[in-house]
Amino acid sequence: MSSTRLHAAVRAAARDRLSLLSRLGWVGPGLLTALICLTVLASAVPAATALAVGALISGLAHADAVAGLLAMYALALLTGHAVRAAQGPLYYLAEARVDGRHRAELARLASTSPTIDALERAEVQTLIRSARADPESFMDGTPGAGVLAQLDLIGRSLALVGAALVLAATAWWAVPLLVAAAAAVHQLGWHEGRRWRRVWRPALRPVMRAQVWSDAIVSQGAGKEIRIFGLGDWALDRVDGHLREAFDPHWPVGRRILADKWLQLVAVLVPLGVVLVAVALDAARGGAPVAMATAALVAATTVFEAFNDAPRATINAVTCVRAFEDVRARLAGPATRVPAQRAGAGEVPDKPPLVRFEGVRFSYDGLSSPVLDELDLEVRPGELLAIVGANGAGKSTLIKLLAGLYEPTAGRITADGVDIRDLGPEAWRARLSVVFQDFVRYHLSAADNVALGNALAAPDRAAIEGAARDAGFTEVVAGLPNGWDTPLARDRTGGVDLSGGQWQQVALARALFAARTGARVLVLDEPTAHLDVRTEREVFDRLAAHRGDASVVLISHRLSTVRQADRIVLLSDGRVTESGTQDDLMAAGGRYAEMFTIQARRFQRGYDDRLDEGDIA
Ligand SMILES: Nc1ncnc2c1ncn2[C@@H]1O[C@H](COP(=O)(O)OP(=O)(O)OP(=O)(O)O)[C@@H](O)[C@H]1O
Structure with missing residues (x-):
């Protein structure tokens, strides 16, 4: 890679990570403060544990000091466990908040874009799917996971500094060696993540197609035709075919990645082994005190962990965030021209x-x-x-x-x-009020179905009833088991379905309700x-x-x-x-x-x- 391209790639990676970090605010001030405190505490644990182990080893010869040193070691261990135990649910909560906000922003973007032409394009639908990171198709690496991976990385970097200081006191030369090796392992992890990403990205479309058919199989509307035309097995075959198209390429890639794992193993074991042996020999020859050598050995493993962040979480989250920005750019399009500030405009x-x-x-x-x-x-x-x-x-x-x-x-x-x-x-x-040919049959009560003709107007029952009367829908409502409050969907408790003509009366009432409330x-x-x-x-x-x-x-x-x-x-x-x-x-x-x-x-x-x-x- 040329230096310019490398430079651009590093800048893009830094920008992506900053973009993820900027979303940390979405978790809310209280939770964020708690997460930061835990991260800082967690970052001090490895160095503290290394020092406690070293002190314990050197104190073994002094019986009166052992109890205190053991307590120190236990405290370091317990703090580590307690912090991890607390981090689990808080990370889960924070991840859910970031993902919820991310999906809400995407939904707002899609539902408020002025025109619908962009939404009708297949590539925009694929981007939306990718940006949404639906739990059923997105096993890991949602934006929330990526955002928290950045916080985790900061914590690991702090832990690295602490561990490096402990290690440097005994074998300073080991620090750059281990950091370089850990960076190489990290890079290999990224490479692996990108290989997964490359095979996963083209899988999105077939997964979407499989979803369409698996939804159709269980849906009410398509369910009728699937039975009448005997399409059940055919639809299942389609689902199977699309899933194979999506996931078959994953196996060979997975096998190759597994075969390449030895590289990571060598990159971890060789430098770590060299450091461990050298420090142990030095201590055996009376160079470094045993306590310091033990602490250095424990710290050495921490240096490796500092780089062991979750590349897939970050890579996938970056993909979602980039897709989100892409969707934003496409949905904005030329239609969002700023309303002119001239007389009559805006009103x-x-x-x-x-x-x-x-x-x-x-x-x-x-x-x-x-x-x-x-x-x-x-x-x-x-x-x-x-x-x-x-x-x-x-x-x-x-x-x-x-x-x-x-x-x-x-x-x-x-x-x-x-x-x-x-x-x-x-x-x-x-x-303006429009009743489209393919108007939506909302799974809501009869009253709400009419009132949605103007969602901004107060759902005034008199106006709803007036519009229904004008549309000839009153008699239908009178026959509903729970009148206006009956859900117009059979799959809702107490719900009923209407005939095609009755639904059109609902749609007409919707328009007349809009006329009564301003259209x-x-x-x-x-x-x-x-x-x-x-x-x-x-x-x-x-x-x-x-x-x-x-x-x-x-x-x-x-x-x-x-x-x-x-x-x-x-x-x-x-x-x-x-x-x-x-x-x-x-x-x-x-x-x-x-x-x-x-x-x-x-x-x-x-x-x-x-x-x-x-x-x-
Ligand atoms: N989203 C779309 N993308 C591409 N072509 C479209 C799209 N919607 C409609 N068309 C095409 O535009 C033409 C006009 O369609 P339109 O639905 O406006 O006709 P219409 O007069 O309302 O027809 P109908 O009486 O059957 O409802 C048709 O040739 C149709 O295939």
């Missing part, structure tokens, strides 16, 4: 805003053509706007852009003339796909009647429902190709009219009237 008026998509273009990574291309669209204050289009036309993407979950590749989205990026995600989303733009991405036509119609009527002054953007494939909207836009080829009322669009005789006619004809024949992909030429 959204209490009335529904005029929202405009101006020349918006958006492409997903890996797709050859943009999903939205030069899209211009207005959502006028208070209007009920329906967006229709074939599968894959980009409707959900448009919604995610409106919610600021993605940023346009070009163009901008404004609310009352201010770019929503300048408003800042929190201010903008406080005025001025409601976005509903296929909120009624699971409902029968009559119920959907009722929901639509309720939505129109109870949205207050909020603007509503509604995506639906059922044109018989959306025809009552104030305005309907057809999304096609990445832009708005038709826009107007139902009558306008039918009179224009364009693609919307064609789609509507197909659905109406089908409905009359008794088929479902949803729009399919092939329906549009």
Whole structure:
């Protein structure tokens, strides 16, 4: 290794260790003080033990002094044991605190990043997995273990100084020899740790895949299909295959590491043996007093232990911390531009805003053509706007852009003339409520499931009940065993599961609760796909009647429902190709009219009237 590279590597290693040490504060002042005191005490024990052993040996000839010397030796031994006994649980507690804080910081980072595009990338998910150091996949070397390994190293260094002083009094030349040998052993340990690391890192992905299948096997949702399609053995084979892919390479590496252990053995035994023999011979020839020689021999072994820190704990912890920093950099991305300090920025008026998509273009990574291309669209204050289009036309993407979950590749989205990026995600989303197609079914009570439409608002029961009434969900609640307090999850005690349509009513109630508590733009991405036509119609009527002054953007494939909207836009080829009322669009005789006619004809024949992909030429 060239000197520049060596220099850079040493600097990086020092930076990593300092970065770990800086997290010591996370254990809290009381526990930290206790840990520091114990570490200092523990570092004095080896030298004290060496001196006590030496004194005891020299005192054996004086019967009256033996009892006192034995007591001294016993005290040194007992202190060592007591300190170790106290260190165990305190280290465990401190490690848990550091790991808890580390994982909480990571979760905060992931859940508060303004956009979700980075989170959707496989490499970011792998980094998050690596940074999180989950106990089930991370056997050792969590950040907490790495942080405490640094404190331990400081303690060992102090112990080294003490032991070196004792040893130097008898054989000063032995100190540099043993320190150099111990450093070599330490380096070999690091090399070994890095070899493990290299084989362990590529194992992360297959372990993640195995986890997906092993979770699916025991999950409720996938569990149904696994049984119906007879996928049980197949899924188990997948788990097995991924685990083999992950861990098979570990065996040869483990065997090679074991075979190379002799190097460490030689590096320990040869110098230590030389020192022990030389000091013993010197004492035998009457050079050093026996007491000093004995103390030196005990101290010599301590010098070795000073370098015997846990390289795997530090290496793995450094990996976690670096992955954490990498995740932070990727999640920050371009989306976190500082909100502009100009008039109107950072605040959204209490009335529904005029929202405009101006020349918006958006492409997903890996797709050859943009999903939205030069899209211009207005959502006028208070209007009920329906967006229709074939599968894959980009409707959900448009919604995610409106919610600021993605940023346009070009163009901008404004609310009352201010770019929503300048408003800042929190201010903008406080005025917006979105029910996604794949809305989350929280394992919480019915009341909490509705109130999560606005987690920042007080969970006011009257507002929850009002929103549920407007969404037509009241009757369902009345039938629940414990009313509003019933958990909406079968795997919770006293919990029940709802039908797909009932869940959609919950999601709708969530949006209406948000409208009652401040949201001025409601976005509903296929909120009624699971409902029968009559119920959907009722929901639509309720939505129109109870949205207050909020603007509503509604995506639906059922044109018989959306025809009552104030305005309907057809999304096609990445832009708005038709826009107007139902009558306008039918009179224009364009693609919307064609789609509507197909659905109406089908409905009359008794088929479902949803729009399919092939329906549009
Ligand atoms: N996260 C993603 N990464 C890459 N491509 C995506 C992603 N999400 C959607 N797409 C692609 O973008 C296009 C538009 O998808 P989008 O979900 O916006 O369509 P949609 O109009 O809502 O469709 P549907 O009516 O079926 O819900 C599709 O071709 C889809 O495959």
